Amino acid sequence: MLSTQLKNQLIEIVGDQGVLDQPEQLACYAYDAFIEEALPDVVVFPKSTADVSQILKAASKAGVPVTGRGAGTSVCGAPVPVRQGIVMGFSKMDKIIEVNTRDRYVVVQPGVVNADIQRALAPFGFFYPPDPGSMNTSTIGGNIALNAGGPRCLKYGVTVDYVLGLEVVLASGEIIRFGSKNVKDVTGYKLSSLFCGSEGTLGIITEAILKVMPKPEAVRTLMVTFGDLDSTAKAVTDIIGSGIIPAAMELMDQMTLNAIEDAAGLGLDRKAAGSLLIEIDGVAEACDKQLKQIVEKVNENGAIKIEEAATDIERERLWTARRSAYGVFAKIAPDILSEDVTVPVSQVPEMIRTINDIGERYDLTIGVLAHAGDGNMHPMIAADRSDKAQWEKVERAFTEIFQAAVRLGGTLSGEHGIGLAKSAFIPLVMNRETVSFMKKIKQAVDPGQILNPGKFV
Amino acid sequence: MKQGLQNCGKCGLCLSACPVYGILKEEQVSPRAKLQLIKSHDNKSLESTQGLKEIVSRCLMCGSCAAACPAGIDHYSKFMEMRKQMVADHGESPAIKSMIYLLGREYRLKFGTGLAKTGQKMIPDALARSFKLGNIPIKNFPTLNPKPFRTQQEVIVPAAGDPVGSVIYFTGCATNYLYEDAGKATIGVLQHMGYQVIIPEKQCCCSVPMLFHGAQDQAMSNIRANIEALDPGDVEAIIVDCSTCGEALENEYPKLMEQGDDHAAATQIASKVTHIFSFVNDHMDLLTFDTAGDNPSTVTYHAPCHTRNNSQGHLAVESILKQLPNTDYRPSPDRDQCCGGGGTFFYEHPQVAGEMMAQKLTSVRNMEVDYWVTDCPVCRLNLAGNLEPQDTMQVVHPITFLYNALKA
Numbered sequence: 001m002l003s004t005q006l007k008n009q010l011i012e013i014v015g016d017q018g019v020l021d022q023p024e025q026l027a028c029y030a031y032d033a034f035i036e037e038a039l040p041d042v043v044v045f046p047k048s049t050a051d052v053s054q055i056l057k058a059a060s061k062a063g064v065p066v067t068g069r070g071a072g073t074s075v076c077g078a079p080v081p082v083r084q085g086i087v088m089g090f091s092k093m094d095k096i097i098e099v100n101t102r103d104r105y106v107v108v109q110p111g112v113v114n115a116d117i118q119r120a121l122a123p124f125g126f127f128y129p130p131d132p133g134s135m136n137t138s139t140i141g142g143n144i145a146l147n148a149g150g151p152r153c154l155k156y157g158v159t160v161d162y163v164l165g166l167e168v169v170l171a172s173g174e175i176i177r178f179g180s181k182n183v184k185d186v187t188g189y190k191l192s193s194l195f196c197g198s199e200g201t202l203g204i205i206t207e208a209i210l211k212v213m214p215k216p217e218a219v220r221t222l223m224v225t226f227g228d229l230d231s232t233a234k235a236v237t238d239i240i241g242s243g244i245i246p247a248a249m250e251l252m253d254q255m256t257l258n259a260i261e262d263a264a265g266l267g268l269d270r271k272a273a274g275s276l277l278i279e280i281d282g283v284a285e286a287c288d289k290q291l292k293q294i295v296e297k298v299n300e301n302g303a304i305k306i307e308e309a310a311t312d313i314e315r316e317r318l319w320t321a322r323r324s325a326y327g328v329f330a331k332i333a334p335d336i337l338s339e340d341v342t343v344p345v346s347q348v349p350e351m352i353r354t355i356n357d358i359g360e361r362y363d364l365t366i367g368v369l370a371h372a373g374d375g376n377m378h379p380m381i382a383a384d385r386s387d388k389a390q391w392e393k394v395e396r397a398f399t400e401i402f403q404a405a406v407r408l409g410g411t412l413s414g415e416h417g418i419g420l421a422k423s424a425f426i427p428l429v430m431n432r433e434t435v436s437f438m439k440k441i442k443q444a445v446d447p448g449q450i451l452n453p454g455k456f457v
Numbered sequence: 458m459k460q461g462l463q464n465c466g467k468c469g470l471c472l473s474a475c476p477v478y479g480i481l482k483e484e485q486v487s488p489r490a491k492l493q494l495i496k497s498h499d500n501k502s503l504e505s506t507q508g509l510k511e512i513v514s515r516c517l518m519c520g521s522c523a524a525a526c527p528a529g530i531d532h533y534s535k536f537m538e539m540r541k542q543m544v545a546d547h548g549e550s551p552a553i554k555s556m557i558y559l560l561g562r563e564y565r566l567k568f569g570t571g572l573a574k575t576g577q578k579m580i581p582d583a584l585a586r587s588f589k590l591g592n593i594p595i596k597n598f599p600t601l602n603p604k605p606f607r608t609q610q611e612v613i614v615p616a617a618g619d620p621v622g623s624v625i626y627f628t629g630c631a632t633n634y635l636y637e638d639a640g641k642a643t644i645g646v647l648q649h650m651g652y653q654v655i656i657p658e659k660q661c662c663c664s665v666p667m668l669f670h671g672a673q674d675q676a677m678s679n680i681r682a683n684i685e686a687l688d689p690g691d692v693e694a695i696i697v698d699c700s701t702c703g704e705a706l707e708n709e710y711p712k713l714m715e716q717g718d719d720h721a722a723a724t725q726i727a728s729k730v731t732h733i734f735s736f737v738n739d740h741m742d743l744l745t746f747d748t749a750g751d752n753p754s755t756v757t758y759h760a761p762c763h764t765r766n767n768s769q770g771h772l773a774v775e776s777i778l779k780q781l782p783n784t785d786y787r788p789s790p791d792r793d794q795c796c797g798g799g800g801t802f803f804y805e806h807p808q809v810a811g812e813m814m815a816q817k818l819t820s821v822r823n824m825e826v827d828y829w830v831t832d833c834p835v836c837r838l839n840l841a842g843n844l845e846p847q848d849t850m851q852v853v854h855p856i857t858f859l860y861n862a863l864k865a
């Protein structure tokens with residue numbers, strides 16, 4: 001329970017409209033898209049960096065935990081306040097402060113929704129490359145704190161590659177600023193890397209300078225289907241292996257494809273055991289050439305059908321369907337667990353075979369979907385948590401999937417983050433010294449352990 | 458199949474579709490949160506409070522969340538059940554109560570002996586009074602039809618020229634009491650197409666206002682009366698000019714009658730319900746237009762949420778507007794943005810509704826059009842009600858616009 005004194009302080013800082021403490025309000029900040037839930041004691045909506053600083057000062061003094069929250073679309077439990085305390089909501093700090101395409105950057109508040117940046121840039125012929133499937137809802141603060149990726153990160157890189165500078169408030173309430181509006185900047189440590197993926201455990205992001213890119217002249221989108229999943233995966237390895245880097249290359253197995261088709265009715269081939277959604281972009285002539293090479297490679301791997309999106313609307317429909325995959329899966333069973341182990345792209349076929357083996361062995365429904373071009377797998381298990389026996393199998397299956405990924409030279413998470421879901425598995429990929437190094441950093445900047453406690457550090 | 462609460466994966470995709478979340482930006486008003494709250498309330502981990510009722514009421518019942526939800530959750534029914542529970546626990550505001558009472562009694566008042574005459578006068582006045590609030594200035598409230606529309610019509614209106622078939626017309630309350638021009642145009646267009654139009658005398662309010670306000674029991678007598686009145690026989694379609702009525706007849710009636718002996722009748726009615734523009738779009742060959750004149754009217758369209766989310770009728774409206782002679786159709790960048798009307802939402806939450814409206818007004822003013830058409834009476838009331846004296850565009854139902862374009 002929060003002291004009345006602290007609550008009054010919060011009200012003083014943000015006004016009583018900005019503080020929620022009724023049970024029916026708190027219940028709405030207990031979750032993200034993962035399965036664990038925990039109620040906060042209070043929710044505050046700061047309006048400025050100064051508000052954030054004052055709130056953190058007060059919380060530090062009282063030793064009360066503070067967990068940042070963007071849109072709550074994390075799939076690993078990162079914004080779930082497992083140690084209660086304050087949830088600091090950023091959905092209302094949502095201003096785009098500056099759009100400067102001449103110098104190729106934007107300055108935004110943390111609550112700006114990813115898609116709103118895209119909309120603000122479109123008239124100038126620019127875009128912001130990181131495109132998580134949640135882009136219509138998720139915020140830049142959340143994207144940075146989880147170092148989000150997305151389909152086109154295959155060619156363009158992930159969030160960390162686009163953060164030029166940040167304003168961050170530390171647990172003490174001190175405000176720090178690093179980086180600049182320059183694409184090149186090697187002044188001191190590259191601190192933005194430290195905060196990308198920090199999951200709100202090191203500081204609260206209050207402003208970001210992001211690098212933006214001119215839109216490519218041409219975009220081509222292909223939907224390719226295959227008779228079996230193995231050749232689908234091999235086509236991915238072959239394409240990337242031959243030096244072609246598409247903007248995106250998404251792999252879907254039969255179950256996923258059917259789930260999407262049920263929901264979106266796009267006329268996808270339900271019988272295809274595997275399919276690839278491939279997008280290339282760039283100069284028109286170069287696209288033509290790449291397209292030819294890709295068609296060659298998929299044909300060598302026994303592609304059954306190759307279709308190209310004829311219009312922008314068709315292309316958008318394919319991507320909307322792809323972005324719905326997670327939600328569509330939720331239909332199959334009450335609970336859905338989605339992981340994102342990542343392996344070197346040459347190991348994609350082996351990893352998919354392993355996931356399917358594990359699914360069969362435990363008799364579980366596992367759908368496979370992947371940002372395949374960069375080896376980022378999204379195995380999704382649909383199950384029922386109230387069925388204890390089944391849930392135990394789910395947990396064992398995931399443990400084996402993590403182990404397999406590590407064995408193949410991969411890692412636990414490509415983009416979703418660690419949160420509550422995977423902290424127990426960190427020793428699989430980091431030795432004790434490395435974990436201790438992370439703890440030292442945490443201890444140095446947040447000695448009172450008030451920022452998002454109970455997570456991976 | 459529509460899915461239950463437990464199938465919400467909390468993915469958050471519905472947040473971007475929800476107009477109320479878009480303005481307030483607080484999770485608790487989001488569709489995802491409302492489902493969570495309903496779940497917690499159902500499993501008794503959350504008490505029923507006035508605050509809970511308040512959150513549940515901050516909703517336009519626009520259906521945009523369900524349309525965006527990849528898990529196929531039926532938000533509409535869940536919200537309706539919850540609203541009923543909340544009203545049972547905490548009561549309803551006097552203005553809303555009187556509206557429900559009046560609409561619920563509409564049928565009985567009109568046809569009950571002795572009360573008939575006073576009933577007809579009473580309903581519109583009191584209805585108007587309960588709506589003359591919210592974010593709409595009183596002076597902008599539309600004047601009522603001098604006489605309820607249906608009382609001015611024959612029950613069977615013959616086709617003009619050779620008859621090609623017959624249809625039933627379900628007028629809805631708005632056309633009956635407020636917007637008779639839409640009724641006249643609907644009948645006119647159908648006649649022109651060669652349809653005989655049957656306007657069953659005993660039809661009454663579709664009940665949606667009551668269902669949205671948790672008054673299911675009151676709604677039931679209206680629903681039964683409508684099911685009886687609308688017996689389709691061999692008519693080609695049951696035409697609606699309002700998508701909200703359409704949605705109720707098509708989806709809610711069969712669901713509510715699931716257990717009752719009226720289920721078969723409700724299903725039969727549901728299969729014939731058609732938005733007037735979808736109907737016209739399928740029969741464009743039956744229309745002849747007045748092609749004279751060289752001063753095209755400029756027009757833009759506001760697509761009501763219920764039209765977009767239930768019948769896709771908005772695509773028909775837009776496609777027809779694009780084809781009309783002497784018409785300069787200007788697609789609006791925020792055609793699909795909710796105007797904040799939402800049944801009684803504009804009355805209950807004027808500030809939020811006002812913000813939604815402000816965005817729409819700016820863009821329509823920039824478009825410089827003569828007409829701003831919309832096929833939902835609440836949207837129409839809301840759009841027109843928020844115009845300033847210097848705004849010259851007229852807000853009408855697109856069917857009126859279409860009717861005026863026909864060759865006499």
Ligand SMILES: Cc1cc2nc3c(=O)[nH]c(=O)nc-3n(C[C@H](O)[C@H](O)[C@H](O)COP(=O)(O)OP(=O)(O)OC[C@H]3O[C@@H](n4cnc5c(N)ncnc54)[C@H](O)[C@@H]3O)c2cc1C
Pocket residue numbers: 032033067068069070071072073074075078079090110131132133134137138139140141142143144145146147148149150151199200201203204205206323326327415416452467468469470
């Ligand atoms: C359907 C769906 C598809 C998805 N697709 C992808 C995908 O393709 N790629 C991908 O990478 N992820 C994906 N995700 C996961 C998720 O959307 C992303 O991780 C996203 O970046 C989370 O943003 P958010 O605003 O929802 O943050 P939240 O979930 O609210 O928070 C995430 C973390 O950020 C912290 N945080 C939030 N704001 C701040 C701040 N201002 N300062 C400090 N810390 C803060 C929180 O404490 C928490 O630890 C998907 C999720 C869903 C549901």
Ligand code: SF4
Pocket residue numbers: 327330464465466467468469470471472488489492525526527528529530
């Ligand atoms: S879109 Fe559907 S599944 Fe996703 S959070 Fe909303 S209601 Fe739940």
Ligand code: SF4
Pocket residue numbers: 474475476477478486487488491515516517518519520521522523532
């Ligand atoms: S019905 Fe409309 S207003 Fe209500 S929660 Fe759904 S999207 Fe939001």
